[in-house]
Amino acid sequence: MILIRALAFLLHFTLVPVAVGRLITYRARTNWIADYLVGFFGNLAIFYVLYTIAEGLQNWCTVKEPVHGAFSLLLWMYGIVMAILVIFWLWLERNNYSRVVTKIRFKVAETKVSFTNDRFTIVYTIMFLILLLLQLYMAFGYEINQWSYDDFDYVVNSKDSIETDTLSYVNNIDGTMPNVAEKRAVASWGTYVAMLSVTSGFEVTTVYHTVLPVFLLLIAYANYYFMASALLHKIDDRVIFMIVLSVANIFGLYSHYSVTFRLLGAIWQGKAVLSVIAIPFFLVYLLKLYKREIKTIYMLPIAAVSLGASSLTSLSEMLLPAFVVMIWIVMCIYKRRIYGIRYLLASLVGPAYVGLFYIFIKMLQMDMQNTSHKFFRRRIEKQWILKWFY
Numbered sequence: 001m002i003l004i005r006a007l008a009f010l011l012h013f014t015l016v017p018v019a020v021g022r023l024i025t026y027r028a029r030t031n032w033i034a035d036y037l038v039g040f041f042g043n044l045a046i047f048y049v050l051y052t053i054a055e056g057l058q059n060w061c062t063v064k065e066p067v068h069g070a071f072s073l074l075l076w077m078y079g080i081v082m083a084i085l086v087i088f089w090l091w092l093e094r095n096n097y098s099r100v101v102t103k104i105r106f107k108v109a110e111t112k113v114s115f116t117n118d119r120f121t122i123v124y125t126i127m128f129l130i131l132l133l134l135q136l137y138m139a140f141g142y143e144i145n146q147w148s149y150d151d152f153d154y155v156v157n158s159k160d161s162i163e164t165d166t167l168s169y170v171n172n173i174d175g176t177m178p179n180v181a182e183k184r185a186v187a188s189w190g191t192y193v194a195m196l197s198v199t200s201g202f203e204v205t206t207v208y209h210t211v212l213p214v215f216l217l218l219i220a221y222a223n224y225y226f227m228a229s230a231l232l233h234k235i236d237d238r239v240i241f242m243i244v245l246s247v248a249n250i251f252g253l254y255s256h257y258s259v260t261f262r263l264l265g266a267i268w269q270g271k272a273v274l275s276v277i278a279i280p281f282f283l284v285y286l287l288k289l290y291k292r293e294i295k296t297i298y299m300l301p302i303a304a305v306s307l308g309a310s311s312l313t314s315l316s317e318m319l320l321p322a323f324v325v326m327i328w329i330v331m332c333i334y335k336r337r338i339y340g341i342r343y344l345l346a347s348l349v350g351p352a353y354v355g356l357f358y359i360f361i362k363m364l365q366m367d368m369q370n371t372s373h374k375f376f377r378r379r380i381e382k383q384w385i386l387k388w389f390y
Contacts, residue, residue, distance in 0.1 A: 005199065005200045005201040005202075006200060008199045008200060009196060009199055009200035009202070009211070012043075012196060012199070013040075013215050013219075015086065016039070016043055016082060016086065017036055017037075017039035017040040017042075017043055018035075018036060018039055019039065019085055019086045019089040019090075020039040020040075020042045020043045020046070020085060020089075021035040021036050021037070021038045021039020021040070021042060022035060022039065022089055022093065023039075023085060023088070023089050023092070024038055024039065024042045024300055024301050024304050025038055025039075025301050026092075027297045028295070028297045028298045028300070028301050030285075030288065030289075031226075031229070033222055033223070033225065033226040033229075034226060034281075034285060034288075036222070037219070037222070037223060037226070037277075037281050037285075037305075038285075038301045038304060038305055040219065040308070041278065041304060041305045041307075041308030041309055042301075042304035042305070042308055043082075043308070044188075044189075044192065044307075044308035044309075044311050044312070045304050045305075045307035045308035045311065045350075046078075046081060046082075046085075047078055047188060047191075047192055047195075047311070048188045048307060048308070048310075048311035049307075050074055050077045050078050050081065051074055051167065051188040051191055051192075051311075052188075052353075052357050053077070054070045054071075054073045054074040054077065054167055055070060055167040055168060055185060055361075056357075056360065056361075056364075057070065057073070058070035058166065058167055058169065059178075059180060059361065059364040059365070060364065060376070062178050062364075066166070066169070066177040066178045067166075068164060068165040068166055069165055070165065070166050070167040070169070071161050071162065071164075071165045071166060071167055071191070071194070072165055074167065074191070074195075075195060075198065078195065120236060121235055121236040121239060124236055124239040124240055124243060125239050127243055128239055128242045128243050128246065131243065131246040131247065131250070132221060132246065134250070135217060135246065135249070135250065135264060136214055136217060136218075138264060139213035139214055139217050139264065139267070140210060140213065140214050153172070153184060153190070154189070154190050154193070154208060154268070154269060154270070155204055155205055155208055156172040157170075157172055157184060157190040157191075158190045158191065158193050158194035158197065158204045158208070159194075159204045160172065160175075161190070161191050161194040162194050162197065162198060162204070164177065167185075167191055168180060168181070168184045168185040168190075168191070180361065180364075180365050182314075182358055182361050182362055182365065183314045184314075185358075185361045186314050186354050186357055186358045186361060187270055187311060187312060187313050187314050188311045189270035189273070189311065189312045189313065190270070192311075193207055193208060193212070193268075196212075208268045209268065212267070212268040213267050213268055216267045216268065216273060216277070217263070217264075217267060219277060220263060220267070220276050220277050221242070223277055223280060223281045224242060224245055224280075225238065225242060226281065226284065227280060227281075227284050228241040228242060230284050230287070230288060248260070249263055249264060250264070259275055259276055262275050262276050263276045269313075270312035270313035271312065271313045271315050273312050274309060274312045274313055274315065274316055274319065274320075275319075278305075278308070278309035278312065278316075279309070279319060279320070279323055281305070282305055282306070282309060282320075282323070282324070282347075283323060283327055285301075285302075285305065286302070286324065286327050286343065286347065287327065287331075289302070289343060290327070290328075290331045290339070290340055290343065294339070294340050294342060294343065296342060298343070298346075299342055299343065299345075299346040300346075302343055302346040302347055302349075303346040303347075303349040303350070305350075306320065306324070306346065306347050306348065306349045306350035306351070307349055307350040307353055308350070309350055310350030310351055310353065310354045311350070311354070314354070314358075316350065316351065316354065317351055317354055317355060317358075320347075320350060320351050321348060321351045324344065324347035324348065325344070328340060328343070328344045328347070363376070364376070
């Protein structure tokens with residue numbers, strides 16, 4: 001049973017992102033790393049949309065007494081949607097399985113030739129793998145010791161979601177309900193980790209401090225290789241780039257406010273995933289797309305990454321728009337004209353959605369604090385959706 005649950009956990013970082021990524025980029029493929037990361041954040045985007053529906057219903061039905069059942073509702077919705085998407089992807093790719101194997105063999109042969117032609121590449125790769133294994137060991141063995149006030153925003157919130165069957169509904173200091181803080185309510189990362197905990201059977205603390213750091217660190221370095229491939233053509237140059245970056249990360253772990261700390265000290269936090277994975281990937285991905293001909297088919301992958309990244313933390317409302325607008329301005333200057341408005345709009349889908357949900361939650365919260373129902377006067381105590389909650 002433990003192996004089955006562990007496999008279910010593993011599928012959320014393997015099969016699910018691949019399936020979602022291949023569906024989102026069905027007509028807009030770039031390369032396998034980009035497609036995987038689009039799927040990773042696309043999966044978070046789907047989870048976030050379902051999360052906003054479940055949490056909105058939960059707070060809508062909170063008139064006098066606390067209600068329970070929102071977390072279970074979210075798990076059911078997410079499980080059904082993911083099962084449908086994975087089955088649909090397997091059916092869609094039914095004629096391409098042999099082609100995928102052929103591509104993998106060709107890529108392995110091509111990489112082998114590159115390594116054979118330059119023996120130093122083998123040395124560089126071994127050096128990088130040693131550095132990567134060192135970082136993975138530190139992530140697995142030592143991030144469990146990194147505790148701070150942020151654990152109230154992540155670990156306690158996730159634990160409360162499971163134990164009370166609610167979504168961002170409990171005061172993480174004294175446990176009172178209902179207590180909806182907009183900052184936590186608009187971010188679904190803690191609830192996503194709670195879902196991983198229920199799926200795998202691992203304790204929330206174990207998922208945050210032991211398991212997630214390993215997976216997220218691997219995803220981060222896959223992203224860094226994607227960045228290296230965008231900057232450098234030769235494989236040995238890319239590997240050298242990864243070595244230099246690894247050394248900089250290891251010796252740059254000096255402050256709680258540095259990106260290196262978020263990578264190697266507390267990568268399980270939502271703002272860490274945003275700063276070390278989401279934003280770097282999104283910037284390079286946008287630059288690669290802006291360099292090509294502007295096509296509407298790329299708007300869906302851009303919007304998916306934008307929404308998935310925005311779901312990680314409320315901090316994304318400031319950082320994400322600033323970076324995507326900056327990239328757009330740079331490309332307009334480079335092209336010497338207004339360029340890529342469609343991509344800019346798609347890039348802002350995530351912050352716009354989070355902003356609207358924040359306003360909705362704020363209005364509901366104000367109604368929950370008094371009986372006048374200033375904003376939603378038609379909210380009544382007996383509604384059909386209450387049949388789900390208890």
